[in-house]
Amino acid sequence: MVFDAIVIGVGSMGAATCYQLAKRGQRVLGLEQFGIVHDEGSHTGQSRIIRKAYFEHPDYVPLLESAYAGWQTLEEESGTQLYWPVGLAYFGEPGNPVLVEAQSSAQAYQLPLERKPPSYFPSFQLPTDWECWLEPEAGYLSPELAIRAFAQMAQHHGAEIRTQQRVMDLEVAGTEVVVRTEQEEFKARKLVITAGAFIKDLVNLSVPLQVTRQYLAWTETDPFGTPEAPCWVIAEPGTPGIYYGFPQTEHLPGPRGMKFGHHRPGDEWIPHLPDGIPAETKVLNGVLDRYFHRDLTIGEWATCKYTYSEDEHFILDFLPEYNQQVIVATGFSGHGFKFVPVIGEILADLVQKESTEHPAGFLGLGRFSR
Ligand SMILES: Cc1cc2nc3c(=O)[nH]c(=O)nc-3n(C[C@H](O)[C@H](O)[C@H](O)COP(=O)(O)OP(=O)(O)OC[C@H]3O[C@@H](n4cnc5c(N)ncnc54)[C@H](O)[C@@H]3O)c2cc1C
Incomplete structure (x- = not known):
């Protein structure tokens, strides 16, 4: 055949x-x-973050409009919830390219993106001069x-x-x-x-394509106390990429606690390295210490692969x-x-x-x- x-x-x-x-x-x-x-x-x-105010390039936004429609169709056809619309918070200094480009995509396509005071996100401890934005039509998917x-x-x-x-x-x-x-x-x-x-x-x-090793960590306790907390992105000055995280997802299989990670190219994939190598532990513990009020520790790790284009x-x-x-x-x-x-x-x-x-x-x- x-x-x-x-x-x-x-x-x-x-x-x-x-x-x-x-x-x-x-x-x-x-x-x-x-x-x-x-x-x-x-x-x-x-989990995977889904958002529309695309800071990587506004040309992705029309594709995202179609993707959102496609997720809804699949949920209806399969009778399975796949998308949790908890929103996405962006944190960073005024003028940070991630925040600026997200706003620019939102303006170009009339997408909701709301400036909020830091007090709107009580679990986070953020520098007082940082901006906080909330994209309500965002959230996470279960891959x-x-x-x-x-x-x-x-x-x-x-x-x-x-x-x-x-x-x-x-x-x-x-x-x-x-x-x-x-x-x-x-x-x-x-x-x-x-x-x-x-x-x-x-x-x-x-x-060229580069396959890199990426780490995911889960905190031992839940910093938010609600599954409705938004996903978040922190654009830290001087640090390549972004830190990102999710609310605790009790309804999905896998570890409890807040899942979070560092999105950036990372190191080339080499098989059989132990999870949670010391350098990554230091980076992610630093995120918990700097940006969260509660004392948080990492409970579980996982790894995954990115395939980077140039x-x-x-x-x-x-x-x-x-x-x-x-x-x-x-x-x-x-x-x-x-x-x-x-x-x-x-x-x-x-x-x-x-x-x-x-x-x-x-x-x-x-x-x-x-
Ligand atoms: C840690 C992490 C966090 C991420 N977070 C986000 C996020 O928040 N939001 C977001 O939008 N994206 C996110 N991504 C990216 C997203 O998950 C990937 O872009 C996407 O899953 C890539 O899909 P793929 O089909 O290319 O690869 P895969 O889903 O890996 O599928 C490739 C498949 O091909 C199979 N295959 C390969 N070679 C062969 C062969 N020779 N014969 C038969 N089968 C073969 C493999 O076994 C595999 O099943 C994240 C990725 C990682 C790793």
């Missing part, structure tokens, strides 16, 4: 792509090297529940999903793409590669050497999860029409050669 499309990697982006293609009546095969949801990729750790829901709904719409099938190589033969796993060979008209941190084992991209923007495109038959989605650079439904739509469009009406042209490979 020749499938309309094969999707390599049924993680975040791949599960949504299988769902979109199957829902549109395409014969789709998803191949996943592990199980649906596992700790080896980029998608575990209980584990979302990927399972996408995979289940994809199968419900007719997708075939095979787990424990590691793709070893691929080849274009005329109008077909041939994909070989350790066990079998499959054929399709189009191939979508959503292999996350493992992409370099499958194809050579003409642009400019920290996503890469969604055909691979030039494969004659419009192989599509790649990579370089999500630690901020891709909130976009999952719209990435699935875009990749399904590229499979079906070789183009998309979503304004995603700024994420093409061509930007690196201009």
